[in-house]
Amino acid sequence: MSGPQAVRVRGGGPQDLAAVERIERASFADPWSRDTLYGELLADAMRLPLVAELDGRVCGFLMAWKVVDQLHVLNVAAAPPARRRGVGTALLLEAARLARAGGLVEITLEVRDGNRGARDFYRRHGFAEAGLRPGYYADNGEDAVIMTAAVAAVLGEG
Ligand SMILES: CC(C)(COP(=O)(O)OP(=O)(O)OC[C@H]1O[C@@H](n2cnc3c(N)ncnc32)[C@H](O)[C@@H]1OP(=O)(O)O)[C@@H](O)C(=O)NCCC(=O)NCCS
Numbered sequence: 597m598s599g600p601q602a603v604r605v606r607g608g609g610p611q612d613l614a615a616v617e618r619i620e621r622a623s624f625a626d627p628w629s630r631d632t633l634y635g636e637l638l639a640d641a642m643r644l645p646l647v648a649e650l651d652g653r654v655c656g657f658l659m660a661w662k663v664v665d666q667l668h669v670l671n672v673a674a675a676p677p678a679r680r681r682g683v684g685t686a687l688l689l690e691a692a693r694l695a696r697a698g699g700l701v702e703i704t705l706e707v708r709d710g711n712r713g714a715r716d717f718y719r720r721h722g723f724a725e726a727g728l729r730p731g732y733y734a735d736n737g738e739d740a741v742i743m744t745a746a747v748a749a750v751l752g753e754g
Contacts, residue, residue: 603686608637608645608657615654616647623673626735636670646690648674648683656683658691667695667747669705688721692750701747706740708733715741722749 608616613634620627628636636659637645644667648656655678659671669691674683695703706729707714715725723745732740 602650603682604649605646605686605690607639608647610634610637612647612654613637616657619657619673619675622676644694646687648687650678656687658687660691662698662700665701667691667700667703669703684717688750692747695747702744703747703750704744706732706742709739709741718743
């Protein structure tokens, strides 16, 4: 079965490193290193790693930090063949549910100015553009757009 119903989201861990690294490299021109990905897969009081599975295979991930009353989404990607099938949505909704359960009220992230697809994705999920970090990305000097959303808005309650 395809579609959002078939996507399962669970906590990520070191056992997911190979799949996460494959998706990262397929998704970004300037991918995080294996060491960085590994570090973010070690869940702790701050780190929230999630992976999504379609038919039992890891097809996406989300990495975030819990900072005071905010969830900072650091990295999110769906494997290219699994895009537009609800993987990103399932990851974001689970992150929002966990954020709410932990008493967090806002979700924030940075996205490349030129990443229209991701900006549309976040806007669709209740995010608004809250500012710009000029020249934020070291590889090409691209600006970062700061996007924020109330946890309630992401959960469709706003
Ligand atoms: C952004 C990303 C995580 C979205 O994941 P996804 O699983 O494809 O998203 P979903 O299937 O849940 O998408 C839901 C909606 O988001 C919007 N959306 C997603 N990708 C989009 C795109 N490329 N262009 C326009 N809208 C898009 C659409 O409204 C989509 O609904 P639709 O398919 O009915 O039109 C995925 O495109 C990705 O991995 N991109 C590369 C990595 C990246 O840029 N990550 C974000 C870094 S900040």
